[in-house]
Amino acid sequence: MRNAARGSLLDIEHLKAEEIVGLLNSARRMNPQKPRPILKGARVLLLFYEPSTRTRSSFEIAAKSLGAMTTLVQASGSSIEKGESLLDTSYTLRSLGADVIVARHPNAGAPALMARHLDIPVINAGDGMHEHPSQALLDAYTILRHKRNLKNLQVAIIGDIxxxxxxxxxxxxxxxxxxxxxxxxxxxxxxxxxxxxAPDLHITRTVEDAIRGADVIMLLRVQKERLAGMKTSLPDYVSRYQITASRLKLAKKDAILMHPGPIIRGLELAGEVADSPQSVILEEVRNGVPVRMAILARAFTGRAG
Amino acid sequence: MPNTQPVVDSPDWVAWLQKPERGAVVNVFPVAAATKASKGAVLTDYRALQRAGAVAVTDDGKPILGDDIMRDALRLGAELSFPIIQHAEDTRATEHCSMNEGATSFRLGLRGMKASAEASIVERDVSLAQQFNGARLHVAHLSTSDALKAVRRAKRNKTRVTCEVTPHHFALSDSDITGYDTNFKMNPPLRSASDREALLVALADGTVDAIATDHAPHASHEKEVEFERAAFGVTGLETALGIAISKLHREQRVPLSRIIELFTAGPARVLDLRGRGTLVRGSHADVTIFDPKKRWTFEAARSRSKSRNTPFDGWQLTGKAIATIVGGRIAFRAD
Incomplete structure (x- = not known):
């Protein structure tokens, strides 16, 4: 047992505000179009126990843009399927020469467990229902391209929290x-x-109240299967919580609409809203690359930038 | 406890557990399975188990959920004055859960067990027990305030309902779980601070009959895994007395005599162990000598157990057992 190696990114909760600022500043200096081989020869292991499109490819592109080599290990088709424990898999990847492990796992705390037993940085690419720190960083990065700062910004987070x-x-x-x-x-x-x-959070069951006057609307994915066993039926959810063009009008004129994806048109949002000028959904995906470049650079240098 | 492989559900296994050849240095009082293979469907032969030396029956981690089978168990137990021990958990409501439901489980992104999953079973069992004169229900490792209320009601109505509480439940609460440390994962889980407060009150006021450790050693490969996949259970034997004296006596001012009762006469009453848990003339010479003022630090690495799964590693405790005498022989002597 040890503390996580310097440069690990396990959650946002325990990250200091100045570290977040450092990462965002570093991301602004990253340009995926003009690769800087600052991680030349480094080995980035992408350990994915869950399917992922954008997070995985985003980390991969980020690593390659910095000159690192990437290897993808997925649960299916590996010894994980044969029942190898998470720690044994981690030790194996370390022995293969991994310099950093980017891990996506269905169990909360899995990256923290790895980090306690490894001497290399571990980056949490999403663990169960716990945290998805790189997503929050790219969301902050995206918001700050549209808003001056985060303080006093009115943010509505809507969906399956x-x-x-x-x-x-x-x-x-x-x-x-x-x-x-x-x-x-x-x-x-x-x-x-x-x-x-967190301190000073507000809860409402009325979507109009959440949106009214908002600067940022963050939608979350709603899985149809989860609605199955609930009091709220799918049509109920759509009628009460779906973001439609008319509901979007309740927000500030310059409000932005965010969604981590994948989006389901006609469920949590109307298709026209997803394509509206206020939607920054694809910009979030694009911003994922420089933000993850900054995260990887910090993993190797132990500091942002 | 019969949560073994194979399940102790026959008189032969009960007899085997007590064989002198097994060389136990402590008294062994077997608790047999309440239903065959602990499947909750068919009662075991209580009369034969009792004759073979079982002191009670339980299905422990696989609680009896069916009303009819629990009613039958309590009725038969009433006839034989045989306690039915229940691990009170509505397992239909706790699937995929790895800790208590509350602010901490929400923050950690872990599915939480509701307190009501314990209380609802205790309430049901108490009302069934009240149907039979002489029925004996013992609630194992009770952990919630609502379950305590049901036990209090039953005791007021003179129903023979007893309960025990573990040191980890009265010393810790769910907010002590940090960094997904699986040494804090057990079932029932660590509960809220207010549940813990209620346990402390009930330990002092006599509602709780016994302190029990629910000692559950696990190999490190069962614990050094993802929190949700880790085995439930912690060790507790070596720390029980020190935790009780430190937390109950020194912090809560519970008299030492009450703490001694919770470890001795209390459990002896729960299980009808005649001539045990007391020092009166003619009793068995089972004695623990302890120093209530001895300060010491518990280190898991130096534990006498082969297992290290304790939430109390590094704790400074006051109160330590110096020697244990079992049936007149010295079974343990501190270094």
């Missing part, structure tokens, strides 16, 4: 910088206890 690691990371990050956060969703997706995650 209970199951969402994106929401937990975003709430921790925005709260550290003084954003005014309103959470919105049915009780099954948003238990009252969510208010204890």
């Amino acid at each position: 209970y199951h969402s690691r994106v929401a937990r990371s975003a709430i921790h990050l925005l709260s550290k910088f003084g954003s005014r956060i309103t959470l919105c969703g049915p009780a099954e997706f948003l238990p009252e206890v969510a208010m204890t995650l």
Whole structure:
């Protein structure tokens, strides 16, 4: 047992505000179009126990843009399927010469477990319902391209917050910088206890109240299967919580609409809203690359930038 | 406890557990399975188990959920004055859960067990026990305030309901879980601070009959895994007395005599162990000598257990056992 190696990124909750600022500043200096081989010869291992499109390819492009070599290990088709423990897999990857491991795992705390037993940095690419720190950082980066700062920004986070690691990371990050956060969703997706995650969180069950006057609207993915066992049916959810063009009008004129993806048109948002000029959904994906370049650079140098 | 492989559900296994050839240095009081293979469907032969030396029956980690089978168990137990021990957990409501439901589980992104999953079973069991004169229900490792309320009601109604509490439940709460440390994962889970407060009150006021450790050693490969995949359970034998004296006596001012009762006469009453848990003339010479003022630090690495799965590693404790005498022989002597 040890402390996580310097340069690890396990969660936003325990990250200091100045470290976040450092990472965002570093990301602004990264240009995926003009590769800087500052990580030449380094080995980045992408260990993915869950399917992922954008996070995985984004980390891969980020690593390659910095001159690093990447290897992808997925649960299917590896010894993980044969029952190897997470720690044994981690030790194996370390012996193969991994300099940093980027891990996506269905269990909360899995990257923290790895980091406690490895002498190389571990980057959490999403762990169960816990956190998704690189997503929160790229969301902050995206917001700051449209808004002067995060303080006093009115942010509505709408959807399945209970199951969402994106929401937990975003709430921790925005709260550290003084954003005014309103959470919105049915009780099954948003238990009252969510208010204890950070100081001064507000909860509403009425989507209009959440959106009214908002600077930022953050939507979360809603899985149809989860609605199956709930009091709120799919048509109920759509009618009560879907972001439509008319609901979007309640927000500030220059409000931006965010979503970590994958989006389901016609469920959490209307198709026209996804394509509206206020939507920054694809910009978030694009911003993922420089932000993850900054995260990887910090992993190797032990500091941002 | 019969949560073994194979399940101790026959008189033969109960007899085997007590064989002198097994060389136990402590008294062994077997608790047999309440239903065959602990499957919750068919009662075991209580009369034969009792004759073979079992002191109670339980299905421990696989609680009896069916109303009818629990009613049958309590009825038969009433006839034989045989305690039915229940690990009170509605397992239909706790699937995939690895800790208590609350602010900490939400923050860690772990699915939480509701306190009601314990309380609802205790309430059900108490009401079933009240149907049979002489029925004996013992609630194992009780952990929630609501379950305590049900036990209090039953005791007021003179129903023979007893309960035990573990040192980890009265010393810790769910907010002590940090960094996904699996040495804090057990079932029932560490509960809220207010549940813990309620346990402290009940330990002092006599609602709780016994302190029990729910000692559950696990190999490191069962614990050094993802929190949600880790085995439930912690060790507790070596720390029980020190935790009780430090937390109950020194912090809460519970008299030492009450703490001694919770470790001795209390459990002896729960299980009807005649001539045990007391020092009166003619009793068994089972004695623990302890120093209530001895300060010491518990180090898991120096534990006498083969296992290290304790939440109390590095704790400074007051109160330590110096020697244990079992049936007149010295079984343990501190270094």
